[in-house]
Amino acid sequence: MATTSKARSRAASSTQTGRSNGRHSPEPRLATMGVEIQRFGSLRLQPIALPSEARTESCQLLNGILADTMVLYSLYKKHHWLVAGPTFYQLHLLFDKHAEEQNELVDQLAERVQSLGGIAVGDPRHAAELTTIERPPNGAEEVPAMIHRLLDAHETIIEKVRKAIKKTEKSEDWGSNDLLMGDVLRTNELQVWFVSSHVVDVPLISD
Numbered sequence: 001m002a003t004t005s006k007a008r009s010r011a012a013s014s015t016q017t018g019r020s021n022g023r024h025s026p027e028p029r030l031a032t033m034g035v036e037i038q039r040f041g042s043l044r045l046q047p048i049a050l051p052s053e054a055r056t057e058s059c060q061l062l063n064g065i066l067a068d069t070m071v072l073y074s075l076y077k078k079h080h081w082l083v084a085g086p087t088f089y090q091l092h093l094l095f096d097k098h099a100e101e102q103n104e105l106v107d108q109l110a111e112r113v114q115s116l117g118g119i120a121v122g123d124p125r126h127a128a129e130l131t132t133i134e135r136p137p138n139g140a141e142e143v144p145a146m147i148h149r150l151l152d153a154h155e156t157i158i159e160k161v162r163k164a165i166k167k168t169e170k171s172e173d174w175g176s177n178d179l180l181m182g183d184v185l186r187t188n189e190l191q192v193w194f195v196s197s198h199v200v201d202v203p204l205i206s207d
């Protein structure tokens, strides 16, 4: 591998401080990047009395939902910024509230994968590879299209969550089962209600 300019400048810096080869040094010890100590999709030992087959299956299910949730969080943020029209302020605030709640789920899902001994999806580019939520255009859409897109994303997640609830019940992974049912499913269902209510054609006062 060719020596990078960053590596060369680190070496020069070490020379300037007169670093010896002894055990102690004032220099920060930077590691070589890109060396994996646990591969994505593999499992490490975790003494939680749950068979590795069950933990592997749960990690796969949770990571799929995690990737989608990261994308839905970003979709809410995009729409929080780009929304316009007479309902701007209301939707601007609602989309941000939902984004924060999805962000909380991202953390809970990722930490559950880590608790099971797996590796959580962390990089948004990795999430983009795994998600099945349709990519929106980079520009702005009309508000009903934004809402439709959010509802579609929620349904994609809810579908996966329902399947994962059944599978984690079968494998007796109650920790994941509880998270999926009590937090992920209920939050998504509640958000669907709030968002879908904005596209109901009901006048404030009847003619």
Ligand SMILES: [Fe+2]
Binding pocket: 080, 096
């Ligand atoms: Fe904001």
